């Protein structure tokens with residue numbers, strides 16, 4: 001099948017947020033360079049990072065105007081020089097830049113096959129949501145069976161993955177979510193769900209853990225919630241893995257770590273993990289495919305928007321109006 005020279009894509013034109021994510025029909029179809037492949041996008045995954053990028057708050061994010069989107073699943077339609085082990089026609093999911101488009105280039109090293117029997121949309125999130133959640137729980141968070149983990153934004157794309165895996169690994173899960181999302185989180189197996197928009201999270205976690213605090217906290221919210229996360233972690237042995245700032249920046253001082261919060265704070269960014277610790281990323285992907293075989297990681301059913309509605313999809317995500325994974329269909 002021939003590849004056109006121009007395509008439909010969503011272009012972010014300012015730093016003013018999702019409102020300035022515009023559909024264009026004359027974006028250049030990218031050419032795969034050495035070590036890259038071209039994917040015809042069947043579905044693009046939407047991530048919270050996409051909303052941050054539209055406001056210029058994502059560190060080292062692209063400068064407007066840019067084609068938005070960070071992950072897509074579809075068919076390989078062209079191979080760059082030197083690519084081996086991947087074939088034209090293979091269905092893959094990959095992470096890179098420019099996913100909200102009909103075609104996207106990704107590094108061959110950053111693609112993963114769509115499992116047999118899964119739809120392209122059903123595997124969205126494996127690299128960004130599931131791998132990040134697993135990294136936070138296991139190699140970085142060192143979760144052990146019988147421990148208690150506090151998972152924020154548990155109804156979200158990443159949060160749902162984290163709850164499922166934490167239960168599989170034998171943890172007690174205390175989740176937080178907006179009030180309208182609690183049934184979703186309970187259905188995933190969470191033991192307790194806290195309305196963190198109206199309740200004191202620290203007090204609730206201390207009450208539920210007999211005053212000890214959580215062994216592990218997955219901290220993706222920041223803002224005022226960050227302080228509550230630190231205070232809710234068990235003194236001396238508690239770990240807080242920090243990987244998101246949906247509510248904005250938050251700080252902790254050396255004085256506080258010595259005299260108030262004697263805990264372990266661990267930073268996580270999945271791109272840096274892939275670049276600096278590829279062996280850990282390899283182990284994460286091996287474990288995720290084992291979780292698929294074991295039926296723990298089952299096909300995800302995202303809420304699908306048309307490409308033309310991308311601006312609305314990102315605005316909904318930013319407004320906390322969504323549950324689970326979101327996708328765009330070009």
Ligand SMILES: NC(=O)c1ccc[n+]([C@@H]2O[C@H](COP(=O)([O-])OP(=O)(O)OC[C@H]3O[C@@H](n4cnc5c(N)ncnc54)[C@H](OP(=O)(O)O)[C@@H]3O)[C@@H](O)[C@H]2O)c1
Nearest residue numbers: 047048153156157158177178220243244246247269270320
């Ligand atoms: N470091 C990494 O490598 C990495 C990788 C992937 C994701 N992340 C982070 O993980 C988090 C989850 O990502 P996701 O893509 O799966 O998004 P998501 O969880 O589907 O959506 C974000 C959720 O965060 C909650 N939230 C809390 N405060 C918020 C605020 N002020 N504004 C908007 N939402 C707020 C909302 O849930 P409630 O309504 O229930 O509060 C919202 O639905 C994000 O913080 C993201 O940046 C980091």
